[in-house]
Amino acid sequence: MEPLVTHSANDRAIKGNGTPEATWQNSGKLSSLPEIDPAILVPPGARAVIVSPHPDDEILGTGGLLAQLSDLGRKVLIIAVTDGTASHPDSPEWPTARLAATRPQETRDALQRLRMKHVALVRLHLPDGGGEAFESELAEALKVLFEPGDIVFGTWRFDGHPDHESVGRAVTTVAGALDLSFVEVPVWTWHWATPEDSRVPWSRARRIVLDAATLARKVYAVQAFRSQIEADNSTGRAPILPDHVIERLTRPYEVVLI
Template sequence: MEPVVTHVPNEKENDRAIKGRGTSEAAWQSTDQLSTLPEVEPETLVPVGARAVIVAPHPDDEILGTGGLLARLSDLGRKVLIIAVTDGTASHPDSPEWPAARLAATRPQETRDALQRLRMRHVALVRLHLPDGGGEIFESDLSRALEAHLEPGDVVFGTWRYDGHPDHESVGRAVTAVAAALDLPFVEVPVWTWHWATPDDSRVPWSRARRIVLDEATLARKVHALKAFRSQIEADGSTGRDAILPEHVLERLTRPYEVVLI
């Protein structure tokens, strides 16, 4: 997820910056903006015979953005392919406790543990090992990889093109372009949007937003899966930095529904 980034490249103004604590979940819940979004069922998003392809910029993004959806799709017997773009080695800069080599070994294992906690069936995982923080640098390589792995009948999910993190936005742009070229449906997933946006924010395409409602058991599976990412949810004792995913961030991403843009 990589919240160390505090700028968005190629923007005239830094209006989607990831800094501070962001918009609180209490602020989001103080209005009916999210609770009144139209609902969409997983079986509608991914019909019988289709495969869901989740393109995750970093290990944990697939669970943060679509963990509940993944659990529901598994229960429906849908096939799932997760394309892990990076290994998340830039999450702890200059950390003696979490050097890049340790992160490269640990974070992919955390994803595997998380998928087991979700009780996923019919899931395949492809790792591209592109540079974490590469953003536009890896965009062309990602596009070529997507062309090689996507198939007719796929429904592709990726982070929103304007999510605020350069890697998330590069993934969104690459997947949008490749899915369009292959005539495949693409569903965008906001992750960092809930940090910088506000309930009345006109930059968010609310007309495209839909809720995937999670029952209590499904939400519990998602929360259990997120606890597998110990490198991200525990403070760094060697630097004194807070967790990469502190409670106020997780609160925004463990609602009883997930929001997608269709």
């Protein structure tokens, strides 16, 4: 259950540079969260299912966990909800057709950089930016793809990005109906929230600690998303994922809500 706090989309707006990583680190809030072992989170015999709103969310939110699960020999299914074709509106350098071809390939490259084994990938090709419009269609697809015993991961229902929140709601509904464990993953939360923010369900938050080698694999995988981390020369726009955003998502641990 979510805590009884007020959630307003305006309060979770993704604007400006957001909360600096130094603020998070100086608070000690995240480093004091209880740890959870991936081997316990996804027990032997269980399959991890990652529902990713856009190509890159699976790496940004759970790249370190994916590397650890691979090393443990766990089976992984990644469900790519959209192809991320709305990331560069009106860009001559990155038209929709190029993004549709490039962004899924970036995910494949990232998974290779993580040295993933036992991983399957399903693409749903739902409209990027569709949010609530694709929520029911996504739920119907998930009913077919989920299997008994799956441990499901998806973006938090209150993460701030409309697509992320729609994915979180759809997964919550389907996983609940099928009696599957759902682990929510904050991604954009670190941008709009603050260390003492009561809107974040801290009692559910756990740290997945990444050793130096695992973190290096994740950072290398993030670098595969060149369309997102490089500036758009044709429009003069900054990268979709500038350094200050990547810094918050490449800590030596990942945070999940259980």
